[in-house]
Amino acid sequence: MEVAILGVGMHPWGKWGRNFIEYGVKAAQDALADAGLEWRDVQYVAGGDTIRNGYPGYVAAASFAQALGWNGAQVASSYGACATGAQAVSVARAQILAGLCDVALVVGADTTPKGFFAPTGGGDRTKDPDWLRFRLLGATNPVYFGLYARRRMDLFGATQEDFAQVKIKNSRHGLANPNARYRKLYTAEEIAASPVVSDPLRLLEICATSDGGAALVLSSLEFARKRGAKPVTIAAVSTVTPRYPNVVIEMPNFATDAAVGTGVAVPDVPFRDSIAKTAYEQAGVGPEDLSLAEVYDLSSALELDWYENIGLCKPGDAEKLLRAGDTALGGRVPVNTSGGLSCFGEAIPAQAIAQVCELTWQLRGQAGERQVKDAKLGIAVNQGLFGHGSAVLVKR
Amino acid sequence: MTTKKRVPAIEGWFTLDDAAPRLLGSRCKSCGAVFFPREDSFCRNPACAGREFEEVALGRRGRLWSATDNRYAPPAPYVSKDPFEPYAIAAVELEDEKMVVLGQVVPGIAARDLEVGQPMELVLGTLYEDAENEYLVWKWSPERGRS
Numbered sequence: 001m002e003v004a005i006l007g008v009g010m011h012p013w014g015k016w017g018r019n020f021i022e023y024g025v026k027a028a029q030d031a032l033a034d035a036g037l038e039w040r041d042v043q044y045v046a047g048g049d050t051i052r053n054g055y056p057g058y059v060a061a062a063s064f065a066q067a068l069g070w071n072g073a074q075v076a077s078s079y080g081a082c083a084t085g086a087q088a089v090s091v092a093r094a095q096i097l098a099g100l101c102d103v104a105l106v107v108g109a110d111t112t113p114k115g116f117f118a119p120t121g122g123g124d125r126t127k128d129p130d131w132l133r134f135r136l137l138g139a140t141n142p143v144y145f146g147l148y149a150r151r152r153m154d155l156f157g158a159t160q161e162d163f164a165q166v167k168i169k170n171s172r173h174g175l176a177n178p179n180a181r182y183r184k185l186y187t188a189e190e191i192a193a194s195p196v197v198s199d200p201l202r203l204l205e206i207c208a209t210s211d212g213g214a215a216l217v218l219s220s221l222e223f224a225r226k227r228g229a230k231p232v233t234i235a236a237v238s239t240v241t242p243r244y245p246n247v248v249i250e251m252p253n254f255a256t257d258a259a260v261g262t263g264v265a266v267p268d269v270p271f272r273d274s275i276a277k278t279a280y281e282q283a284g285v286g287p288e289d290l291s292l293a294e295v296y297d298l299s300s301a302l303e304l305d306w307y308e309n310i311g312l313c314k315p316g317d318a319e320k321l322l323r324a325g326d327t328a329l330g331g332r333v334p335v336n337t338s339g340g341l342s343c344f345g346e347a348i349p350a351q352a353i354a355q356v357c358e359l360t361w362q363l364r365g366q367a368g369e370r371q372v373k374d375a376k377l378g379i380a381v382n383q384g385l386f387g388h389g390s391a392v393l394v395k396r
Numbered sequence: 397m398t399t400k401k402r403v404p405a406i407e408g409w410f411t412l413d414d415a416a417p418r419l420l421g422s423r424c425k426s427c428g429a430v431f432f433p434r435e436d437s438f439c440r441n442p443a444c445a446g447r448e449f450e451e452v453a454l455g456r457r458g459r460l461w462s463a464t465d466n467r468y469a470p471p472a473p474y475v476s477k478d479p480f481e482p483y484a485i486a487a488v489e490l491e492d493e494k495m496v497v498l499g500q501v502v503p504g505i506a507a508r509d510l511e512v513g514q515p516m517e518l519v520l521g522t523l524y525e526d527a528e529n530e531y532l533v534w535k536w537s538p539e540r541g542r543s
Contacts, residue, residue, distance in 0.1 A: 115471065116468075116470065116471050118471035118472065119473065124473070126406065129433075131473060132406070132433075133498075134470055134471065134472070134473050134474050135405075135406075135473040135474060135475075136405060136406060136523065136533055137485060137498055137499070137500060138466050138469075138470035138474040138476075138483075138485070138500070139470070139485060139498060140466070140470050140471070143464055143466060143485050146464025146465070146485075146507070147461075147462040147463065147464050147485070147487050148462070149464070150462045150463060150464055150507055150512075151461065151462035151512055154462070154511060154512035154513075155512060195467065196465070196467050197467055197468060198464045198465060198466060198467070199464050199465035199467070199484075199506065199507040199508060200464075200507075200508075201464075244440060244441055244442050245429075245441075247494070247495075247496065248496075249461065249487050249496045249498065253498075254432065254433055254497065254498050255432045255433070255495050255496060255497040255498065256495055256496040256497075257429075257431075257440070257495065258429065258430045258431075258490075258493040258494055258495040259493075259494035259495065260493065260494045261423075261427075261428045261429055261430050261493065262424075262427045262428050262429045262441050262443075262444070263427075263428075264427075264429075264441060264443060
């Protein structure tokens with residue numbers, strides 16, 4: 001059930017303030033050039049939507065197709081919050097695997113406002129949990145990240161120094177990445193001097209909001225073979241939702257499900273663990289097979305949660321992995337070789353696609369100074385609010 | 397100076413009993429699943445086709461799941477004091493329902509004053525005020541006399 005990644009492309013992340021379509025088109029053209037294909041060869045466009053750029057953002061695939069020049073391709077636009085990119089990958093992959101098209105383009109791009117993400121749209125929306133969490137609690141996204149981080153400290157003995165070390169590691173990884181927005185090696189002193197936003201997390205440990213764009217050209221294995229290519233492939237895509245009762249508090253909710261009352265047992269595998277597990281099962285691999293991972297470090301502390309969620313270690317051992325250097329470049333299984341969100345900031349619909357771009361470059365041996373030696377299998381994981389899992393396995 | 401009218405910041409989510417306020421959720425009459433905020437249309441237990449619900453007052457005691465501080469003013473629609481005063485937000489697992497519920501923490505207590513697992517109880521507090529009204533919301537407070 002594999003599809004080929006023939007081409008990848010990105011528009012550098014930044015705070016450029018231009019129309020998101022520009023970033024998407026640039027990324028798409030780069031991906032097509034990388035694949036050695038023309039826009040007219042694309043039969044299907046899967047777009048990742050942005051909800052902060054008006055109507056064109058809700059119909060992203062058509063917006064990109066029009067900008068590239070109408071070619072009659074079929075389109076689909078998807079949204080899954082931070083997991084949007086994986087939704088678009090999933091749509092394109094299914095079309096190819098069903099034999100409905102040979103070549104599909106996946107594009108996501110965003111232009112973001114400054115500061116905290118706030119609810120979109122106007123008016124008092126007393127049925128919308130995303131509006132209500134701001135109104136009744138002031139629960140910004142970093143509030144949820146702060147809750148997870150402080151729980152790690154109390155349960156597992158994580159320290160603020162550990163969290164800072166994640167930031168330092170990722171800032172070192174991102175130094176050599178031309179698409180990263182922040183290319184600066186941070187010191188523990190600089191991080192400790194940055195203000196606390198949501199205790200225990202400091203400003204430099206919380207991901208910024210960025211502009212950027214990323215694209216993939218996907219094809220059937222047969223199409224790739226006919227072209228004589230031996231491409232990197234997508235071996236699995238997971239877009240799982242939680243199982244009831246979900247007892248871990250998640251954005252944008254006020255409460256979890258109740259763990260008792262119905263006789264329905266709490267699932268053995270928590271939601272965030274099920275995201276990667278589903279992908280591993282699809283591909284018949286396990287975490288021990290990974291050469292590297294791109295995980296969603298919305299905060300420095302959250303990266304440590306992900307080590308456990310994707311099976312790199314058991315709960316409570318993530319700090320040991322970090323401290324041993326296992327997840328740094330040169331270590332056993334480098335995490336966020338791209339520099340992660342720490343160096344990129346988040347361009348929501350492009351981010352999960354950008355993770356796949358990084359894995360592709362790594363598996364092709366094209367990652368330059370941040371190359372993982374002999375990389376064979378990588379996972380990109382992420383989670384979108386309202387219950388969107390996102391994992392993509394890339395292999396060669 | 398006239399006393400402001402005390403009104404809930406949102407209707408029907410909690411009782412206005414100052415001494416022992418309760419969160420108001422709903423319970424599926426078919427399977428017993430409890431929801432907060434209340435669910436009145438379709439049961440979210442995938443094994444249940446229930447369509448009828450009754451109101452249920454949730455237990456007001458629980459244990460801290462985690463806590464954090466808001467050191468910067470959240471964006472609208474949050475109504476911030478001017479100047480903004482940092483406050484803590486807690487996630488508390490209710491003892492009876494085993495459901496984790498978020499709430500602001502009573503003023504004067506920071507996240508680092510709290511510890512995962514410690515007993516917490518529900519109280520009423522002020523979310524914001526305008527010229528006529530004081531808008532009330534549920535808040536979490538460390539429970540006195542229990543550890």
